Amino acid sequence: MRILAFSDLHMARARAADIVAASAEADLVIGAGDFGNQRRGVDQAMAMLAGIDAPFVMVPGNNESLDELHNAAPEGAHVLHGTSVTIEDVTIFGIGGGIPPLPMCDWSWDFTEQAAEALLAGADGADIIITHSPPRGIADVVRGLGPVGSVAIGEAIARVQPALAVCGHIHDCWGQEGMVGATRVVNLGPTVNWFEV
Template structure:
């Protein structure tokens, strides 16, 4: 199955246009959060992505809530936040928000490590784990050298060992690729990224 994935669109019309154009060759599109900025403009992003030519699975970033994402009007989109779904034989589990809590203020949708771990406990099996936040130690280093990824996300990936862990959130690591056991970890960014996955 051909999967087109991205994160952290942040209202970028240029990147949205690239994603829509590329979606003609995708079986599934995955958006790993932060579609808008500071809870503003989600309706504009939905309009930008209205031409998607494949179904999308999305998790909320810290820039939008799960409820806001669900009502924004994205076409053929399933929002996962502490839940799972099956798509053509693939099991997907999604967890949004910033984990651990960010320093960005009251607008940011965040979870503590304990809250994230409790939600991730529901993931018994997944071919693809979608998390807005990266796992601790992979694709999570800021420009200041701080590792800001999630221990809970890393523990879930180590336990479940999905084929893919798709994330974003830490802009300084966009494009990162690494491995955690048998799991390929990718901090996506707003560029078009392709993955081939079989159930």
């Protein structure tokens, strides 16, 4: 399966156009959250991505809630949060939101580590895990704050060992990656990223 994945679009029209154009070659498109800005513009972001015809799986970021993404998502898209979907024999689990909450964002859609741990209990058997937040220790360093990734996400990836785990959220670390056991973990950013699973 040829997968195109991105995160943190934040309503960037040129980036959206690149993603839509590339999606013609994809068997699956993954959006790892933050389509809008500070809980606004999700409808406009989805309109920018309207040309995607491949199966589209997404999670909310911290810049939109689950309900806000559900309401804006195109018909047929799969919005995941503590849930999974199977496409062409590939099982994809997703969880959105900022985990753990960042201290400087009172508008942010966030979860504690304990709440995330409960949601991540359903990840067993996944071939791909999509999270908005990175696991602790991989592509998670914010300038001036240090590492802000999620312990619960890291533990879930270590337990499940999917073929691939993708995330976003931490803009300073777009394009960075690492390993959790045998699992490749990539902080995507708003560019065209290709994977084979």
